[in-house]
Every structure is written in C-alpha cells, then in structure tokens.
Amino acid sequence: xxxxxxxxxxxxxxxxxxxxxxxxxxxxxxxxxxxxxxxxxxxxxxxxxxxxxxxxxxxxxxxxxxxxxxxxxxxxxxxxxxxxxxxxxxxxxxxxxxxxxxxxxxxxxxxxxxxxxxxxxxxxxxxxxxxxxxxxxxxxxxxxxxxxxxxxxxxxxxxxxxxxxxxxxxxxxxxxxxxxxxxxxxxxxxxxxxxxxxxxxxxxxxxxxxxxxxxxxxxxxxxxxxxxxxxxxxxxxxxxxxxxxxxxxxxxxxxxxxxxx
Amino acid sequence: xxxxxxxxxxxxxxxxxxxxxxxxxxxxxxxxxxxxxxxxxxxxxxxxxxxxxxxxxxxxxxxxxxxxxxxxxxxxxxxxxxxxxxxxxxxxxxxxxxxxxxxxxxxxxxxxxxxxxxxxxxxxxxxxxxxxxxxxxxxxxxxxxxxxxxxxxxxxxxxxxxxxxxxxxxxxxxxxxxxxxxxxxxxxxxxxxxxxxxxxxxxxxxxxxxxxxxxxxxxxxxxxxxxxxxxxxxxxxxxxxxxxxxxxxxxxxxxxxxxxxxxxxxxxxxxxxxxxxxxxxxxxxxxxxxxxxxxxxxxxxxxxxxxxxxxxxxxxxxxxxxxxxxxxxxxxxxxxxxxxxxxxxxxxxxxxxxxxx
Numbered sequence: 001x002x003x004x005x006x007x008x009x010x011x012x013x014x015x016x017x018x019x020x021x022x023x024x025x026x027x028x029x030x031x032x033x034x035x036x037x038x039x040x041x042x043x044x045x046x047x048x049x050x051x052x053x054x055x056x057x058x059x060x061x062x063x064x065x066x067x068x069x070x071x072x073x074x075x076x077x078x079x080x081x082x083x084x085x086x087x088x089x090x091x092x093x094x095x096x097x098x099x100x101x102x103x104x105x106x107x108x109x110x111x112x113x114x115x116x117x118x119x120x121x122x123x124x125x126x127x128x129x130x131x132x133x134x135x136x137x138x139x140x141x142x143x144x145x146x147x148x149x150x151x152x153x154x155x156x157x158x159x160x161x162x163x164x165x166x167x168x169x170x171x172x173x174x175x176x177x178x179x180x181x182x183x184x185x186x187x188x189x190x191x192x193x194x195x196x197x198x199x200x201x202x203x204x205x206x207x208x209x210x211x212x213x214x215x216x217x218x219x220x221x222x223x224x225x226x227x228x229x230x231x232x233x234x235x236x237x238x239x240x241x242x243x244x245x246x247x248x249x250x251x252x253x254x255x256x257x258x259x260x261x
Numbered sequence: 262x263x264x265x266x267x268x269x270x271x272x273x274x275x276x277x278x279x280x281x282x283x284x285x286x287x288x289x290x291x292x293x294x295x296x297x298x299x300x301x302x303x304x305x306x307x308x309x310x311x312x313x314x315x316x317x318x319x320x321x322x323x324x325x326x327x328x329x330x331x332x333x334x335x336x337x338x339x340x341x342x343x344x345x346x347x348x349x350x351x352x353x354x355x356x357x358x359x360x361x362x363x364x365x366x367x368x369x370x371x372x373x374x375x376x377x378x379x380x381x382x383x384x385x386x387x388x389x390x391x392x393x394x395x396x397x398x399x400x401x402x403x404x405x406x407x408x409x410x411x412x413x414x415x416x417x418x419x420x421x422x423x424x425x426x427x428x429x430x431x432x433x434x435x436x437x438x439x440x441x442x443x444x445x446x447x448x449x450x451x452x453x454x455x456x457x458x459x460x461x462x463x464x465x466x467x468x469x470x471x472x473x474x475x476x477x478x479x480x481x482x483x484x485x486x487x488x489x490x491x492x493x494x495x496x497x498x499x500x501x502x503x504x505x506x507x508x509x510x511x512x513x514x515x516x517x518x519x520x521x522x523x524x525x526x527x528x529x530x531x532x533x534x535x536x537x538x539x540x541x542x543x544x545x546x547x548x549x550x551x552x553x554x555x556x557x558x559x560x561x562x563x564x565x566x567x568x569x570x571x572x573x574x575x576x577x578x579x580x581x582x583x584x585x586x587x588x589x590x591x592x593x594x595x596x597x598x599x600x601x602x603x604x605x606x607x608x609x610x611x612x613x614x615x616x617x618x
Contacts, residue, residue, distance in 0.1 A: 013399040016396045016399060017396055017397050017399070019396065020392070020393045020396030020397060021393075021397075023393070024382060024385065024389075024393050027384070027385060027389065028382065028384045028385070031384050031425075032384065095380070095383075096376055096378050096379070096380035097380050097381070097382050099346065099376060099380055100376070100380040100381070100394070100441070101397065102346060103344050103345070103346055103369060103372075103374050104369060104394065104397040104398055105366045105367075105369040105370040105397075105398065105399075106397050107366075260346040260347070261341050261346045261347055
C-alpha cells in the first residue's frame with residue numbers, strides 16, 4: 001500500500017519534471033523566432049526551387065515532381081530540426097544551463113526524455129507549417145493520412161533527436177557543430193531518397209539508403225501523403241521504430257555517461 | 262505502465278534501496294549532532310594533478326563557512342564533489358546525512374548551488390527559470406507560488422520577474438541564481454565565487470543580499486572566494502585552502518589573532534625611552550618592542566582602534582600609525598605566498614570567460 005503511494009508520488013514528480021523541461025524547450029523555441037523562420041524557410045526553398053526546377057524535366061516519378069518530393073521535404077525539415085535540436089545540448093552545456101539541471105535531483109533519463117519531447121514538438125510544429133503549405137500546392141490529406149504523417153514525424157524526430165543528443169554529449173566545443181552538419185545531417189538527408197525515387201538505384205546507393213533510417217520515414221510519408229511507396233506502411237514504420245528504439249537506448253546511454261562538469 | 266521505466270522506476274528503486282542504508286550511514290559517519298557536512302579523506306586526482314588532497318572538514322549547521330584560496334587551490338572542485346557533480350577519486354563526504362557517492366539524488370535534494378558563471382536560461386524570464394527549477398526539485402504544488410515569491414523578494418527581483426534574463430545585469434543574474442538555489446529550501450547552499458566579475462557596487466549589494474539570506478533563511482552557507490575582505494566580512498569560519506589541503510581553519514578574528522594582534526607604531530616626542538611599565542599592566546598589550554634609533558616604539562596590541570587612546574595617555578607621541586593584520590597576512594604566513602598576486606592572473610582569465618558568455 002505504502003509502496004504504491006510512494007510509487008505514484010515519484011511518477012508524479014517525474015512527470016512534473018518532464019513537463020517543466022519540455023515547457024522550457026517549447027518556450028525557448030517560440031521565442032527564438034529567427035530559428036523558426038530560418039528552419040522553415042529552407043525546406044520551402046527546396047520545395048519550390050528544386051521542386052519546380054527539376055519538375056520541368058524530371059521523368060518517371062508518376063506524379064508531379066514537386067508533389068513527389070513533398071514528403072521528402074517534410075522529412076528533411078524533421079531531420080534538420082531534430083538533429084540540430086539534439087545537438088543544441090552543446091550550447092546548454094556551454095552556457096552552464098545543463099549544469100543547473102544536472103545538479104537538481106533529476107535523473108539523466110528524465111532530462112533525456114524531456115529533451116526528446118522538446119525536439120518532437122518543434123519538429124511537429126515545423127511539419128505542420130509545411131503541411132499547410134502543401135495543401136496550398138495541391139496535396140490532399142485525409143484524417144488517416146494526417147494521423148500517419150504525424151506518427152511518422154514523431155517517430156523520426158524521436159530517433160534523430162536522440163542521435164543529436166548522443167553526439168552532442170560527446171562533443172565539447174561549438175566547432176563540433178559543423179562536423180555534425182557535414183557528417184550526420186546532410187548524409188541522413190541525401191541518402192533518404194527524399195529527392196529521388198528508390199527504384200533503379202545503383203547497388204551501393206541502394207545499400208546506403210537502406211541503412212538510413214530517414215529512408216523509411218520518407219517512404220512511409222510518400223505512402224501516406226501521395227500514395228506511392230516501395231514498402232508497405234507497416235514495414236516502414238516497423239523498421240523506423242526499431243531504429244528509434246536503438247537510437248533512444250544509445251542516446252540515453254551516452255547522456256548518462258556524460259560528465260556533468 | 263509501459264513507459265514506467267523512463268518516468269521513474271529506476272529512481273524509485275534507488276530511493277527505496279537507500280532508505281535502509283541511511284540509518285546505518287548516520288551512525289557510522291555522523292560525528293557531532295550539528296555537523297551538517299562531514300568531509301572524510303576526500304581526494305580528487307586528475308591525470309597529473311591532485312586538485313583535492315585528503316581533505317577532512319566538518320561544517321556545522323547554520324554557519325557561514327568560507328573556503329578561501331587562490332585559483333586552482335581546489336575550492337570549486339571540492340564543492341562540485343559535495344554537490345555530486347564530480348565523483349571523488351577516493352574518500353567521501355556526507356551532506357545532511359547522505360553520502361555523496363552512494364546517495365547522490367538525496368544529496369542533490371538537500372543542496373542548492375550557485376555556480377561561478379550564471380546558468381539560468383536567458384531566453385526565459387526570471388520567474389520562469391524559478392518555476393522550472395521548482396518543478397525539477399518537486400516543490401509541492403501548494404507552496405510553489407509562495408516560495409517563488411519569497412525567494413524573488415529575498416533577492417530583490419520581484420519587480421523584474423517578468424523580464425527575460427538576457428535583460429538582467431550581471432549582479433541581477435547572480436541574485437537570480439541565488440534565488441534558484443534556494444527554491445527547494447535546501448539545508449545548505451554553495452556559493453562559488455559569488456561576486457567574481459561584479460563591479461564594486463554590485464559586489465557590495467551582493468554582500469547585503471547574502472547577509473539578508475543568513476538572517477531570513479535557516480540555512481548553512483558555504484562560499485568560496487579569493488577576496489579576503491569578502492571572507493572576513495561574511496563568514497563565521499574560514500578554511501584557507503591551498504593545493505587541495507586545508508592549511509588554516511578558524512573564525513576570521515582568531516585567524517587574524519594568529520598574527521599576534523594589531524601593530525601600533527608610535528613616533529616618540531623625545532628620543533629617550535619612556536616608562537613603558539604601565540603598559541605592561543594592560544591585558545590588551547601583548548608585546549613591547551625596543552625603541553629603535555629613530556625613536557619608534559612598536560607595540561603589539563588587541564583592538565588598536567579602541568585601545569590607542571588609552572596608550573596615548575601614557576606615551577607622548579608625535580605621530581601614530583597602526584596596522585590591523587588582514588587575512589592576506591594570514592594567507593601569506595600559512596602558504597608563504599601572497600593570495601592577491603596569484604589570484605589576479607587567473608581572475609582576469611576567468612573574467613574574460615565570463616564576459617564571453
């Protein structure tokens with residue numbers, strides 16, 4: 001009986017901590033307008049410039065090229081915002097904010113989950129903005145495809161925020177940020193087949209796309225939004241979920257072994 | 262609950278486990294009833310540097326304890342270990358009865374800490390920062406708002422609570438950090454160089470807030486500093502730390518008393534030896550030195566500013582000069598080095614770092 005009461009109290013306390021950590025991330029996100037505008041502008045630029053530019057000449061995608069890359073652009077925005085969000089932990093550490101959280105009686109796992117929730121929220125907000133723009137260029141969404149899209153965005157974002165947090169926990173200088181962009185963000189994006197169909201690829205490229213978790217998100221989003229895909233939705237989501245779990249474990253492990261000072 | 266693992270099962274298990282261990286620890290390590298922090302053979306060694314070297318120290322409840330030393334003496338390392346941010350290489354300490362190595366969550370609930378550099382989120386307002394930490398420390402819902410108002414008032418930030426921290430001055434940021442450190446009514450608060458990098462007037466107002474804190478909150482304060490006057494003014498007891506070891510430990514006045522009292526130099530009207538026998542009868546006179554050729558009488562006395570008029574009744578002096586030993590003299594005598602000379606270089610370095618932020 002007492003056990004149960006204590007148990008409930010501890011869960012409540014931890015939920016409170018999670019909520020507080022999430023709220024902080026969300027408020028900062030809303031207040032850093034420039035970050036939001038910049039990270040929305042890039043995908044839009046891709047969608048319209050690359051989408052329309054290649055669209056005029058591009059063969060064999062079955063649908064209008066701009067619409068074809070739309071799911072890829074949504075996942076691009078999730079890739080960028082999630083990995084950046086996670087690796088923002090470098091800033092938190094540099095500015096000692098993280099130290100003040102670490103010295104509170106909060107477990108590392110709680111801090112980790114709070115961060116990933118924050119990352120998922122920012123990704124979702126950006127994806128929502130893109131979806132609204134998508135409606136304007138003629139993308140049709142029904143309730144099911146909307147739910148599927150949200151689920152995929154959240155999963156991918158969870159996975160990649162974990163990756164960002166994991167990498168951020170090993171890197172101490174802000175200069176390391178450039179490395180993350182070059183060696184993590186861009187490969188994840190380009191190899192996800194966001195800009196090209198998965199058919200008729202050279203073997204090496206197909207292999208690389210197959211080990212990129214974002215590929216499955218792109219494929220699942222294509223399935224949900226424009227109705228063309230290589231794999232079934234369930235398979236895509238299953239593989240993505242497996243990646244997510246692996247990354248979450250890796251991320252929370254890295255986070256736990258990170259030095260506090 | 263499927264995600265029970267993440268939201269608290271682990272923490273719960275750890276807490277529950279130590280519930281039984283605490284009682285044993287108490288009897289083992291507790292030495293005196295009012296000893297809030299007991300440091301035992303604490304060592305922190307980095308590759309080729311021993312930052313803290315078998316440190317032993319008891320800190321009592323409700324005292325203001327100063328760790329005084331130059332940069333790199335081991336002050337910050339010590340309090341980082343006491344706040345469980347660093348693991349000791351060997352040895353341990355108990356804080357509020359909890360072991361810093363094995364019961365870190367309990368220790369963290371009992372301490373507040375103000376870091377050398379501000380650590381609040383400057384995109385949030387002062388109030389929001391405090392609210393965030395009240396959640397992190399699980400301050401009960403019923404008292405949360407009241408407590409936030411209390412600490413804001415204590416550090417004089419009530420009127421600026423809705424401003425983003427990036428609009429605060431350096432002194433206000435420090436005060437917000439103190440408020441944050443107090444939000445969960447800790448038993449002890451660590452202030453790591455609370456006035457480093459502040460201009461003289463902000464420093465003085467910071468001292469006032471710390472004094473107010475001593476008066477209004479029932480709390481033990483441990484502050485590190487390399488400013489002699491700061492330690493002298495604020496602390497009940499001072500530990501002078503050098504190369505990771507406590508080399509002198511006492512109240513400021515007793516530490517200064519080690520130097521043998523105030524030095525009074527009287528330039529005599531006549532160059533012959535006056536009758537100093539009368540002076541020997543006073544208990545406040547410790548030592549009477551021989552008159553030098555230029556007619557200087559040197560006395561070593563307690564409380565020169567009060568006793569000088571009495572001395573002058575018996576001695577005709579042309580001019581008088583007296584010096585009160587400072588903690589710097591104590592430091593100089595204990596270490597053979599001058600704290601200020603050493604501190605400056607490192608101070609500028611740290612200050613530059615602080616400015617960058």
